[in-house]
Amino acid sequence: MMLAHLPLLEQGIFVLAALVLFTSFALLAQTRLTAAIHSFAWQGIMVALVTVLVAMVSHIHHLYLSALLTFSLKSLLIPWMLHRLVRRLNMEREVEMISHPAILLLTGAVLVIFSYWIALPIERLGLGNTRNIVAISLSVVLLGLWMMVSRRQVIAQVLGFMSMENGLFLAAVASTKGMPLVVELGVAFDVLVAAVLFGIFFFHISESIESLDVDRLNRLSEREEIS
Amino acid sequence: MNNPLTLALTAVLLALASALVSLLAQRYPVLIKWLVMPLLGASGLVAAMAGIDGLLSGQVISSQLPFGLPWLAWRVRVDVLASFFLLLIGMVSVAVAWYAPGYVREFENGRSPFTVLGGFSGLFLAGMQWVVIADDAFSFMVAWELMSLSSYFLVTFQHENSANRRAGFLYLMMAEIGALAILLGYGVLAGNGHGFAFDAMRQAHVTGLWASVAFALAFLGFGMKAGLVPVHAWLPEAHPVAPSHVSALMSGVMLKVAVYGFIRFSFDLLGEIQWGWGVAVLLIGSISALMGVLYALMQHDLKRLLAYHSVENIGIIFIGLGLAMVFAGTGHPLLAALGLVAALYHTINHALFKSLLFLGAGAVLHSSHQRDMEQMGGLLHKMPWTGLFFLIGCISIAALPPFNGFVSEWLTFQAALQAWALENGVLRSLIPITAAMLALTGALAAACFVKVYGVSFLGQARSKQVRKAREVDWGMRMGQGLLAAFCLLLGIFPTSMIGLINSIPQQLLGTGLKQATEHGWLWLTPLGASVASYSAPLILLGLLFAWGLAAWVMRRGSVREIRRSDAWDCGFSPLNSRMQYTASSFAQPIRRVFGLLFHIEEGIKREQSGQLRHELHVGDRLWGWLYAPVARIVLNGGRLAGRLQSGHVRNYLGWTLATLVVVLWLIS
Amino acid sequence: MADFLSVSGWLLVFLQGLLFLVGAPLMVGWIRLIKSRLQNRRGPGITQPLRDLYKLFGKEVLVAHSASIVFRTAPYIVLASTLVAVSIVPLLSANLPSAMAADMIVLVGFLALGRFFLALAGMDVGSSFGGMGSSREMLVSALAEPAMLMAVFTLAMSAHSTNLSSVVEFNLGSGLILRPSFLFALLGLVLVAIAETGRIPIDNPATHLELTMIHEAMILEYSGRHLAMMEWAAQLKLMLYGVLIANLFFPWGIATELSVMSLATGLLAVVGKLLVLGILVAVAETVLAKMRLFKVPQYLNLAFLLTLLGLFSHVILESGT
Incomplete structure (x- = not known):
């Protein structure tokens, strides 16, 4: 497939999809919580824009609604809630030490290649021009999970989780022109509830152990108490 | 007589004669200068002639020698691949023969006998030449062992030093393990082909798992000899402790013989190449290149540093070979030919500049008895010729235009750039990453040689011996100058060399790089002019023109003469040699950035005199x-x-x- | 190879070399002017760097006692190699005969050659500042190299050529295409260019604090015409990267034929692009602060990541089966 033969709008979809991938890496490498939340918000904006473009190309009108939903939820509401949480926990200036940022990012790159390899058979199914985006969305999902594995800060983990959801949404939009609206509404609601619950939990966790470092949560295990 | 095979056999005989004559050398030391080394040089010259002859005629000549096992007479054969390596061995050994008489005078009053040095040098050279022309597994292994064992005795030449004995033992052990792997690899082929002659193995057409097993064994065995990471440990131990001209032969030539073995085994004998092997070779090659240069940066023993650079350069050669195998395995013989030519070009380049650098290090060692760069400095003032040649070596190895190292790296990059032609998307994204690692390697190598040259040849002398150093005699200078001239020539006229070696991919892969030289000697166009072109002569001309222009304009300025004064140094008090950046401090930022890869022991100790002493030891994690x-x-x-x-x-x-x-x- | 022998082509190469020689100091002057305006200063005129160079040519040359021949030849080699490098970058016209002789990788090689001698010159006198500058310069350049090469790769894999002229013509011929890979390659190359030309936030060209200098530390001992050559080479390098970015990624306006009209258009276009680029550099340098040396690897990591993503998007999005 040659990019040059596509209309400008579809080229735009590719650029935005690539930018979504970039924001995933930005999220992975950000050590400051507020900056990471901003990256996440940007990712939401990109995903929403992709949705708008797909809607314009395919003339599916309910996609405009999901774009609006994504935008308001993932680039405004959730980042705002996380921001507020960070402020209330006095963690605005907190910087997490990443011991080997280069290895973190290189592993990310390997994950991208891996998801491309995995997605190759899917591409052959031929789901239209945007099928290549499946590989990108899969890498966004894996990068989100990798972020949850590699970061200790619990808010960073939540961001990883949320960006996984972004990846799934991107896959749905790009390959099958979106899910049915009911499903999307349900997922969006789920994410919102998850965000609220996370917020409440963090508050309690940080009150009881005075940190949001997940590595310190293992003190709750019984083994520790016996010894 | 005009037959490359006869010439090659003559070269082997001359090398053996040199070994024989040196039996008398203990009695008459003058023989070293007048007979042993000239015979060695003559052997090299004849080998080079055989190589050129074989490459030009492009024919395959084989024969049987009247000795060997009853059912397996020793076979010898010269084809273009063997010719190329004969040429390489010859070029370096001629330079070494010029250089050696001056260098070995140092050992005249030593306890180690000349006989050992001359005798094993001759056997070593004969072994290497013989490996290249052997045409059955049996004589190959005999020659291989001759090469390994004689070089072991050269490594332990100054055996009164316990470090040398340890290095020698490690070398011997790893060489034998490698030889065992090679032997088993040949065994797999011979089992399938019903015979130990290479011809029988070519007919065998081993496929599937057994082919992969044979390949893995050969890769391990030859890789061990070539010094690939992670089986490189012997190399930085053994190469520095041998006498410098022997180090030049070992690093410059013996590693290349291992490369020869690998090419012969996988491209010629094994038949069908699978692209998966290529990926393995590519990855191991790029890791070796990067680790080699990073460890080299941490060294301050000049010869040890150079030895680590051999690991790096062997890695670059294997990147080229890996690319060739990937392309060959996926059905792109033309691109595979490009990869192979890049690897072969780098092979000969590395032979030249690494021998040059080892000879230079030997010259420094000879006149200042220092191997530690932290004690050197300002040697360019004392040894201008050695300094010039060493600079040429540094520029070449740092892959800077217009010298030879650049040409082969350029070719390797061009091969990697053709990754878009592959159908497999994963390979398409993997190959550029290895190319990026190659770029990082090249830039780090440049950093390393800025360090080497800046610390040892520039600045001020850091020790008394170095302050008293003198230029070496003309023979030693000749040896270095010869190699430096080759480096420049191969950098400026790559088309001639590629025209010579083009028949090798023709023989092994069925297609050569015809387009590479179709626009004449001025233009190097590996895949046609529309893809990429490089004209080293024009570039050099442009450089000289710009230089001349600048000099001409500058001469017209109002103030012409130059006034000498104290260094400015931001107005600090006069400089002394202890204020200079040392080798360790130069490498400190890189040590910190890549700290994960090193085993660093650093600390500050208070000595009994009350002085504080900073101690730093950087070791190999492996x-x-x-x-x-x-x-x-x-x-x-x-x-x-x-x-x-x-x-x-x-x-x-x-x-x-x-x-x-x-x-x-x-x-x- | 046929157009290699055209006299007009080589005249163009010569002309563009001269344009570079004059233009580079002017571009630096332009950046300084904008910067001073942004800092509420009047600042010197745009020709000040040219006048500085002229003045330096007339000054006496001082060379330290401990300096060797390397110290004295390095300025010539650095300037000459930079000149060779600029002569293969399409400035006015996409069609350069010199681009045949050397492609993008050779360009990188020549910049590396200049840097090699620059760093050696820094070590030559044996002062601690010189060594410090050399060590840092080599670190920065080593880490920038992979990113630079990846950007080159991304361009070359689209155009199927490493010849600069061909790449420019390819981009010109394919019209406006939104390529995610080019976007990333552009961003990465901008970061690399900033690092390689020693601008803020990597190195401060106006600094006089010894411990933070990189480029200035290496040329600390130079004076007179030697210094002028070193400065000139650095300015040329800045303009080279500017032209490279401007003409590779935004090739519009560049001449495709050798007529006076189209060359004039090409000149206007490239001047316009460089002026915009200069403003961007000045704004960035005013807004940003210099970073610590050990933050530089992270910065260049980002550059590498960007170019790597460029490659991935090329492989995944643009060239799928």
């Missing part, structure tokens, strides 16, 4: 990760086996009886 566990396992196994040794004769007889019974049972 020792702890790979070698130490293996050594532990072997020791424990040995201890277990040692329990058999009870000291009672009847016990031993019992074991013998049991063995006999088991064997009889097995064969019945």
Whole structure:
């Protein structure tokens, strides 16, 4: 497939999809919580824009609604809630030490290649021009999970989780022109509830152990108490 | 007589003659200068002639020698691949023969006899030449062992030093393990092909798993000799402790013989190449290149540093070979030919500049008795010729235009750039990453040689011996100058060399790089002019033109003469040699950035005199990760086996009886 | 190879070399002017760097006692190699005969050659500042190299050529295409260019604090015409990267034929692009602060990541089967 033969709008979809991938890496490498939340918000904006473009190309009108939903939820509401949480926990200036940022990012790159390899058979199914985006969305999902594995800060983990959801949404939009609206509404609601619950939990966790470092949560295990 | 095979055999005989004559050298030391080394040089010259002859005629000449095993007479054969390596061996050994007489005078009053040095040098050279022309597994292995063993004796030449003995032991052990792997690899081929002659192996067409097994064994064995990471540990130990001209031969030539073996085995004997092997070779190659240069940056022993650079350059060669295998395995013979030509070009380049650098290091060692760069400095003032040649070596190895190292790296990059032609998307994204690692390697190599040259040849002398250093004699300068001239020539006229070696991919892969030279000697166009072109002569001309123009304009300025004064140094008090950046401090930022890869022990100790002393030791992580566990396992196994040794004769007889019974049972 | 022998082509190469020689100091002057305006200063005129160079040519040359021949030849080699490098970058016209002789990788090689001698010159006198500058310069350049090469790769894999002229013509011929790979390659190359030309936030060209200098530390001992050559080479390098970015990624306006009209358009276009680029550099340098040396690897990591993503998007999005 040659990019040059596509209309400008579809080229735009590719650029935005690539930018979504970039924001995933930005999220992975950000050590400051507020900056990471901003990256996440940007990712939401990109995903929403992709949705708008797909809607314009395919003339599916309910996609405009999901774009609006994504935008308001993932680039405004959730980042705002996380921001507020960070402020209330006095963690605005907190910087997490990443011991080997280069290895973190290189592993990310390997994950991208891996998801491309995995997605190759899917591409052959031929789901239209945007099928290549499946590989990108899969890498966004894996990068989100990798972020949850590699970061200790619990808010960073939540961001990883949320960006996984972004990846799934991107896959749905790009390959099958979106899910049915009911499903999307349900997922969006789920994410919102998850965000609220996370917020409440963090508050309690940080009150009881005075940190949001997940590595310190293992003190709750019984083994520790016996010894 | 005009036959490359006869010439090659003559070269072997001359090298053996040199070994024989040196039996008398202890009695008459003058023989070293007038007979032993000239014979060695003549052997090199004849080998180079054989190589050129073979490459030009492009024919395959094989023959049988009247000795060997009863059912397997020794076969010899010269084809273009063998010719190329004969040429390489010849070029370096001629330069070494010029250089050696001046260098070995140092050992005149030593305890180590000349006979050992001359004799094993001759055997070593003969062994290497013979490996290249061997045409059956048996004589190949005999020649291979001759090469390994004689170089072991050269490594332990100054055996009164315990470090040298240890290095020699490590070298011998790893060489033998490697030889075993190669032997098994040949065994797999011979088992399928019903014969130890290479011709029988070519007919065998091993496929599937057995082919992969044979390849893995050969890759391990030849890779061990070539010094690929992670089986490189012997190289930085053994190469520096040998006399410098021998180090030049070992680093410059012996590693290339291992590359020869690898090419012969996988491209020629094995037949069908699978692209998966290529990926393995590519990855190991790029890791070797990067690790080699990073460890080199941490060294301050000049020869050890150069030895680590051999690991790097062998890695670059294997990147080229890996690309060739990937392309060949996926059905792109033309691109595979490009990869192979890049690898071969880098092979000869590395032989030239690495020998040059080792000879230069030897010259420094000869006149200042220093190997530690922290004690050097300002040598360019004392040894202008050596300094110039060494600079040429540094520019070449740092892959800077217009010297030869750049040409081969450029070719390797061009091969990697053709990754878009592959159908497999994963390979398409993997190959550029290895190319990026190659770029990082090249830039780090440049950093490393800025360090080497800046610390040892520029600045001010850091020790008394170095302050008293003098230029070496003309023979030693000639040896270096010859190699430096080759470096420049191969950098400026790559088309001629590629025209020569083009028949090698023709023979091995079925297609050569015809387009590479179709626009004449001025233009190097590996895949046609529309893809990429490079004209080294024009570039050099442009450089000289710009230089001349700048000089001409500058001369017209109002103030022409130059005034000497104290250094400005931001107005600090006069400089002394201890204020200079040292080798360790130069490498400190890189040590910190890549700290994960090194085993760093750093600390500050208070000495008895009350002075504080900063201690830094940078070690190889792989020792702890790979070698130490293996050594532990072997020791424990040995201890277990040692329990058999009870000291009672009847016990031993019992074991013998049991063995006999088991064997009889097995064969019945 | 046929157009290699055209006299007009080589005249163009010569002309563009001269344009570079004059233009580079002017571009630096332009950046300084904008910067001073942004800092509420009047600042010197745009020709000040040219006048500085002229003045330096007339000054006496001082060379330290401990300096060797390397110290005295390095300025010539650095300037000459930079000149060779600029002569293969399409400035006015996409069609350069010199681009045949050397492609993008050779360009990188020549910049590396200049840097090699620059760093050696820094070590030559044996002062601690010189060594410090050399060590840092080599670190920065080593880490920038992979990113630079990846950007080159991304461009070359689309155009199927490493010849600069061909790449420019390819981009010109394919019209406006939104390529995610080019976007990333552009961003990565901008970061690399900033690092390689020693601008803020990597190195401060106006600094006089010894411990933070990189480029200035290496040329600390130079004076007179030697210094002028070193400065000139650095300015040329800045303009080279500017032209490279401007003409590779935004090739519009560049001449495709050798007529006076189209060359004039090409000149206007490239001047316009460089002026915009200069403003961007000045704004960035005013807004940003210099970073610590050990933050630089992270910065260049980002550059590498960007170019790597460029490659991935090329492989995944643009060239799928």
